[in-house]
Amino acid sequence: MPKRPDTLETTLLAVELLRRIPRHRKISAVELHEQLKHAGIERELRTIQRQLEKLSEQFDIERDDRSKPFGYRWKERASGLSLPVLSEQESLMLMLAEQHLRHLLPSSLMQSMDGFFQQARANLSPHGGNATGNVTGRGNRREREWLNKVRVVSTTQPLLPPKIRPGVFETVSNALYANRWLALDYKNAAGKRKTASVMPLGLAQQGVRLYLVCRYEGYDNERILALHRILSAEASVHTFERPRDFDLQRYDADGHFGFGDGKRIRLMFRIAKEAGLHLLESPLSSDQQVREVGDGFEISATVVETAQLEWWLRGFGEAVGEVRREALSM
Template sequence: MPWFACGRYSLVIQNSRSDSAMPKRPESLETLQIALELVRRIPKGRTITAPELRQQLTEAGFERDMRTIQRQLETLSEYFDIDRDDTAKPYRYCWKERAKGLSLPSLSPQECLLLTLAEQQMGQLLPPRLMKSMEGFFVQARTQLNEKSSAKRELDWLKKVRVVSTSQPLLPPKVDPAVFEQVSNALYGDQWLNVKYKNAAGKTLESRVMPLGLAQQGQRMYLVCRFDGYDNERSLALHRIQSASVSAFTFQRPPEFDLKKFDDDGRFGYGRGNKIKLSFLIEKDAGLHLLESPLSEDQQVEEEADQYRITATVVDTDMLDWWLRGFGDVVSEISKHGKE
């Protein structure tokens, strides 16, 4: 193989028959990408193992064997301020206390703000494994918001916005993290789910269900599903699921099921999708908000002395009845008629 050298630089000339010996650029780029993904996911203030990092990479779409991950981590520990605890296996990794970590310019202050808000507000609606795979980015976003002087306005924004309750605030019921992870994984992969469930009446049942949707209503989470052998949907409160395990069997999602329509039909309000023409009188002080936030697109308002007569097409649900009763004496002449 001919070669020419000048000082400490060498040029190698190869013919077409030795192409297999040339380094492949795509592999080099992939190695660099994996290294960057690993560095992003190494936390500060706590430790993480090689198997955990490999799992995060797998969930992010990067399939690598354990030995490759370990070699990468050994190399990264030599060139970055990364601590490796080798007192027990598997080894644990973290950024050193005063290390700045790896802060890539790909995240602007606005992107850091968006990621931080997404982590705070959407954490319960995303599969745990997806949240884990994104953890490195969430950490980077929080770190940059707190350390960059140019991100002060974005950091201050987090103190200026809040999601508030429209009813008496309640603490969320406790959901078993293992149950939530199994439910999310089954929903994500369209896999049958085996559950042990205790209903509101205290009766415990075990069954196989087809998970179709996950909804948060106030502080509660509900799994919309079909029980094996049935073609109608039920809602199971997640905090009442005592145990859950993902089946190895997948299913085809029913093409007729639509989670938005399920909600629009009032199913989370304990209804059956029956639309009615609702009419009632409400005192002006209590009913002013209905002029600003109508009950429906076809709502009509008639002014009568110190009251409003409201007429609207709505879904008939138990929640509607609870809402009307909540006004007490300021609401009167309530009537419901089947929609023609």
């Protein structure tokens, strides 16, 4: 009879493997071995292979053994690793998150969350419930009603997310997590195609698009690549030391995602009252100053100079005028 600690360790390993098996691509034992290693879970490759064989027999996991290394993924309509202890409030938050993300993320990314969303929907259905009894049909009525009382609305013209090629997001995000070099085949907005080895430093979502911040091999400046323009991505076995001088939050604050270079200016302009009223409620900056002038406002604020700022100002048309910019010392 196996010892209890060994049984517990085997169970925990099975759970970790089930969590990491994807739905929309196949993953090998070697890849899972690497993921577990980076998560601080040291196991022999052969142990993982044996565990995967057992799991594919006991769960709805597809095992592709036509060639080595074998590939594993959840079957199309498999429930996956369910969350039986979701409370009504947790289920509600997941459903609201799904509504918010549906038009913000590519469908392939939303599909990877299907197991969680399905469990939340089941919990909030009229006949919802689970083995622990945390959710019942009577107890979740208010939560179900709440879904029809709130909605996330877009502040701009809604757009559908661009399509990201299969496997690209998974490869990029895994390489980013593990600090591994990436070999990319990329086509820019002008249609020019290029292959490059890059150091992935961060992922950012801007509207419905996802962007990779990276450094090209041999360079020390950052580039921004749209994930939907990556034709293929392959993670290297070689790792890199993450640059100490890079901070994604500071990179964003410097306006790089708005096509700026961190240059701060004192922006001054006049705006019609009807068009500028919202700036009294949602200021441009913490040091914004407003002066009422006739039928308009005179606004002054410290901002980062970006192309996005220019587009924003032009969007007001004739409602904005007398625009001035003063450079600030760094």
